[in-house]
Amino acid sequence: MKKEFSEFIDFLQEKIKNEIKALDTNSKFKIDKWDRESGGGGLTIAIENGNLFEKGGVNVSKVFGDLPKSISKFLNSSGSDFYACGISLILHPKNPMIPTFHANLRYFELYENGIVKDSWFGGGVDLTPYYIFEDDIIFFHKAIKKICDNFRPNYYEKFKKKCDDYFWNEHRNEARGVGGLFFDHCRESPENKLKDWFSFMVDLGNNLMTPYFHIVNKRKEMSFTKKNVEWQQIRRGRYVEFNLIHDKGTVFGLKTNGRIESILVSMPPKVKWVYSFNPEKGSEEEKLLKILKTPRNWI
Amino acid sequence: MKKEFSEFIDFLQEKIKNEIKALDTNSKFKIDKWDRESGGGGLTIAIENGNLFEKGGVNVSKVFGDLPKSISKFLNSSGSDFYACGISLILHPKNPMIPTFHANLRYFELYENGIVKDSWFGGGVDLTPYYIFEDDIIFFHKAIKKICDNFRPNYYEKFKKKCDDYFWNEHRNEARGVGGLFFDHCRESPENKLKDWFSFMVDLGNNLMTPYFHIVNKRKEMSFTKKNVEWQQIRRGRYVEFNLIHDKGTVFGLKTNGRIESILVSMPPKVKWVYSFNPEKGSEEEKLLKILKTPRNWI
Numbered sequence: 001m002k003k004e005f006s007e008f009i010d011f012l013q014e015k016i017k018n019e020i021k022a023l024d025t026n027s028k029f030k031i032d033k034w035d036r037e038s039g040g041g042g043l044t045i046a047i048e049n050g051n052l053f054e055k056g057g058v059n060v061s062k063v064f065g066d067l068p069k070s071i072s073k074f075l076n077s078s079g080s081d082f083y084a085c086g087i088s089l090i091l092h093p094k095n096p097m098i099p100t101f102h103a104n105l106r107y108f109e110l111y112e113n114g115i116v117k118d119s120w121f122g123g124g125v126d127l128t129p130y131y132i133f134e135d136d137i138i139f140f141h142k143a144i145k146k147i148c149d150n151f152r153p154n155y156y157e158k159f160k161k162k163c164d165d166y167f168w169n170e171h172r173n174e175a176r177g178v179g180g181l182f183f184d185h186c187r188e189s190p191e192n193k194l195k196d197w198f199s200f201m202v203d204l205g206n207n208l209m210t211p212y213f214h215i216v217n218k219r220k221e222m223s224f225t226k227k228n229v230e231w232q233q234i235r236r237g238r239y240v241e242f243n244l245i246h247d248k249g250t251v252f253g254l255k256t257n258g259r260i261e262s263i264l265v266s267m268p269p270k271v272k273w274v275y276s277f278n279p280e281k282g283s284e285e286e287k288l289l290k291i292l293k294t295p296r297n298w299i
Numbered sequence: 300m301k302k303e304f305s306e307f308i309d310f311l312q313e314k315i316k317n318e319i320k321a322l323d324t325n326s327k328f329k330i331d332k333w334d335r336e337s338g339g340g341g342l343t344i345a346i347e348n349g350n351l352f353e354k355g356g357v358n359v360s361k362v363f364g365d366l367p368k369s370i371s372k373f374l375n376s377s378g379s380d381f382y383a384c385g386i387s388l389i390l391h392p393k394n395p396m397i398p399t400f401h402a403n404l405r406y407f408e409l410y411e412n413g414i415v416k417d418s419w420f421g422g423g424v425d426l427t428p429y430y431i432f433e434d435d436i437i438f439f440h441k442a443i444k445k446i447c448d449n450f451r452p453n454y455y456e457k458f459k460k461k462c463d464d465y466f467w468n469e470h471r472n473e474a475r476g477v478g479g480l481f482f483d484h485c486r487e488s489p490e491n492k493l494k495d496w497f498s499f500m501v502d503l504g505n506n507l508m509t510p511y512f513h514i515v516n517k518r519k520e521m522s523f524t525k526k527n528v529e530w531q532q533i534r535r536g537r538y539v540e541f542n543l544i545h546d547k548g549t550v551f552g553l554k555t556n557g558r559i560e561s562i563l564v565s566m567p568p569k570v571k572w573v574y575s576f577n578p579e580k581g582s583e584e585e586k587l588l589k590i591l592k593t594p595r596n597w598i
Contacts, residue, residue, distance in 0.1 A: 030574060030575065032575065046574035046575065048573075048574060055572070055574070057574070171553045171559055172559060233569075237566070240539060240543070240570075241543060241563075244539070244540060244543035244544050245543050245544075245553070254470045254544070260470055260471060261574060261575045264540075264572065265574050267536070267572035268572065269571060269572060269573070270532075270569070270570075270571055271539075271569075271570045271571070271572070272568060272569055272570070273354070273563065273566035273567065273568060273570070274347075274568070275329060275345035275347060275354070275356070275560060275564050276329065276331065276345065276560045
């Protein structure tokens with residue numbers, strides 16, 4: 001599956017870049033091809049100062065080499081060498097009425113003496129809103145449920161739960177956002193061949209952006225105030241906290257000497273930390289916090 | 300030493316608050332007394348929107364209780380219960396020509412069956428500039444060297460080296476700032492009684508702010524541009540990265556269920572992440588980066 005998936009993520013990166021370009025004609029791309037000293041490399045497409053997207057990234061990386069001990073522990077598997085490839089996406093919109101979007105599709109192989117010992121897919125997609133529009137969240141969850149249902153009937157429920165568990169900002173006791181899908185260690189099994197997982201990856205990848213772009217188009221003309229932007233910047237601080245303290249993808253990148261600018265392209269553009277900021281009772285800002293405290297079922 | 304140090308940090312917190320008030324008459328303080336559910340509490344003084352200081356904090360915390368396993372490993376010592384108290388200071392100036400200031404003085408006790416098994420002091424002080432004024436950095440290092448020299452002749456060199464090692468942003472391969480002092484596990488020994496360390500703590504605490512306030516006064520009227528502020532905000536991003544990825548104090552606070560707003564009062568107010576930002580060749584911004592790549596001796 002290595003070759004097939006590797007080709008698919010290249011195709012997907014180009015496709016999504018073109019979709020973003022079509023949607024946000026003002027966005028500038030910085031495209032960097034990079035090599036990893038100890039094996040592999042990647043292509044980073046960074047988005048900056050668009051009309052719709054203030055910052056973002058569409059990254060493909062394909063890295064391999066010796067497996068660091070600290071990583072093997074963290075993967076719940078073993079091997080002397082690894083191969084990892086994936087595409088990761090992050091879009092930080094300018095308008096606080098549009099949520100931040102994140103998605104990731106990845107494939108791993110572990111080797112011992114040159115022989116494949118283990119291999120699996122992982123990935124997910126999730127939304128981080130600043131203001132709650134329940135219709136948008138329901139629309140997004142319905143769309144990703146449909147992709148899961150096409151594969152296996154109970155997987156939406158399973159992956160939605162994993163997403164709520166994973167994107168939990170433990171030290172704040174709140175979710176990063178309103179969830180989506182998260183899955184990992186999707187291996188060959190009696191229920192699913194590795195090629196079934198691959199088909200799911202392709203289906204998810206190809207349909208990933210549709211519900212998000214629907215929301216972007218629906219909200220992009222909405223007006224917003226300075227106060228809305230301040231709230232967005234404070235909430236982006238929570239995003240930074242999650243990514244730097246808890247996110248395993250970031251830790252994996254840092255521990256395997258990944259390209260730092262590609263890993264941290266996920267960081268929001270402008271961020272604020274205000275001591276002990278509490279939104280007004282009954283406000284839209286407080287409504288968001290309440291939802292993040294207790295993840296709910298959106299369908 | 301528990302009682303003496305605990306009283307000293309209360310005294311010091313009040314003293315420094317008054318010094319900040321005298322220097323920056325426009326600064327507003329938010330003062331929060333807090334309790335820790337599993338033992339102890341603290342007093343947080345947060346500074347906001349001053350003329351000189353955009354954000355900052357003067358924190359005292361005194362916490363105790365069961366020692367989490369994860370922490371005992373990380374302390375290189377053991378015990379079933381702990382007591383920890385300390386004062387920590389952070390000042391993020393508005394003017395990018397003034398460095399960010401950080402200092403911390405702390406005391407630990409570990410117990411087994413109610414009996415003290417181990418106790419030590421730790422702490423440090425360091426500067427994080429946005430623009431390099433060599434005179435200021437040398438002045439600061441000379442002042443803290445004098446405090447060390449009054450205690451033991453070789454300690455400045457030792458603690459300066461530890462500071463360079465500790466405030467190293469590994470994933471960026473650069474120092475957080477231009478260093479200062481860092482020391483930990485300062486125990487009773489043939490060379491120093493615990494009360495000798497206590498005297499050093501008192502001396503350092505009482506003289507901590509003088510060199511920094513000297514720099515603040517020297518630089519506060521300097522003009523600056525929008526570009527200078529953007530650089531300051533980008534560099535503040537590195538400060539966030541260090542504190543959330545590498546800083547043991549932050550990890551300790553998060554793992555012992557510290558008060559999150561008090562721990563993260565250290566976060567800068569306004570921060571920017573720009574993909575792959577590289578300052579112009581020969582610029583003042585590039586000069587800073589060069590210095591951060593290879594820590595130097597300032598005296």
